[in-house]
Amino acid sequence: EPEVTQTPSHQVTQMGQEVILRCVPISNHLYFYWYRQILGQKVEFLVSFYNNEISEKSEIFDDQFSVERPDGSNFTLKIRSTKLEDSAMYFCASSDGQSSGNTIYFGEGSWLTVV
Amino acid sequence: TQLLEQSPQFLSIQEGENLTVYCNSSSVFSSLQWYRQEPGEGPVLLVTVVTGGEVKKLKRLTFQFGDARKDSSLHITAAQPGDTGLYLCAGHSNYQLIWGAGTKLIIKP
Numbered sequence: 001e002p003e004v005t006q007t008p009s010h011q012v013t014q015m016g017q018e019v020i021l022r023c024v025p026i027s028n029h030l031y032f033y034w035y036r037q038i039l040g041q042k043v044e045f046l047v048s049f050y051n052n053e054i055s056e057k058s059e060i061f062d063d064q065f066s067v068e069r070p071d072g073s074n075f076t077l078k079i080r081s082t083k084l085e086d087s088a089m090y091f092c093a094s095s096d097g098q099s100s101g102n103t104i105y106f107g108e109g110s111w112l113t114v115v
Numbered sequence: 116t117q118l119l120e121q122s123p124q125f126l127s128i129q130e131g132e133n134l135t136v137y138c139n140s141s142s143v144f145s146s147l148q149w150y151r152q153e154p155g156e157g158p159v160l161l162v163t164v165v166t167g168g169e170v171k172k173l174k175r176l177t178f179q180f181g182d183a184r185k186d187s188s189l190h191i192t193a194a195q196p197g198d199t200g201l202y203l204c205a206g207h208s209n210y211q212l213i214w215g216a217g218t219k220l221i222i223k224p
Contacts, residue, residue, distance in 0.1 A: 006157075035212075042216050043205075056210040056211055058211070089155075091157050101163035101207065102145075102146060103146075103163045104148065104160075104207075106150070106158045106159070109155075109157045
C-alpha cells in the first residue's frame, strides 16, 4: 500500500542550527502538509502546499520555517535557527484532493530534538 | 477558532465491554477522519466520514458522522486488548485538519 515516507526518523541538533526534514508523499497526491506534535500535546497544523505554493499556514509557521518541493517526489520542511521549543515530532502528510473526504495520509514522523 | 472536543480523554475497560468515543464541535466540517496513533509513530487512518448521518463499519468499530456534520462518534463492540491505543478525530476545514486531543484507550485482559 502506498505510504508517506519521512527522513530522518530522529535528529538531534544544537540550538541555532538549521534543520531540513524530508518527505516523499504518496506518488499521485497533489496536496502536501506538515504537522507537528510536541510531546504530550495535540497535533498542530503547520502548512499546506499545492501547485508549488503554500495554500494555508498557521501562526506557528513563521519566517523561521519554509517548505519546498525541489523535485517531483520530495517535499521538505526547513527550520532556520532552531529553538528549544521546536523540539517535536514533525509529520508530513499528503492527499489527492479528489477522493471522498480528501483523506489525508500521514508519515511515521521525524522526531526533532533541539539541545 | 475552530475546536474539536474529544471525550473521554482516557478510558480503561475490561476486555469484552463496549465503548463509545465522542468528537464534538460547533463548527461544520466537510469531512471528519479518525486515526489511531501509537507512541512515537504517525497517525494511522482508520476511516473518513463525509456525509451527514453516515455510518461506516470497520470490523468491531462503528463510526458515525452527525447529521449536521459537527460531531462524530466511534463505537467499539467487544473491545479487545489489541484495541489499546490513542484514538484521534480530525475535522477537515479548508486545507487543514482540526484535531481533537485524543482518547487514550486501555483494554484490560
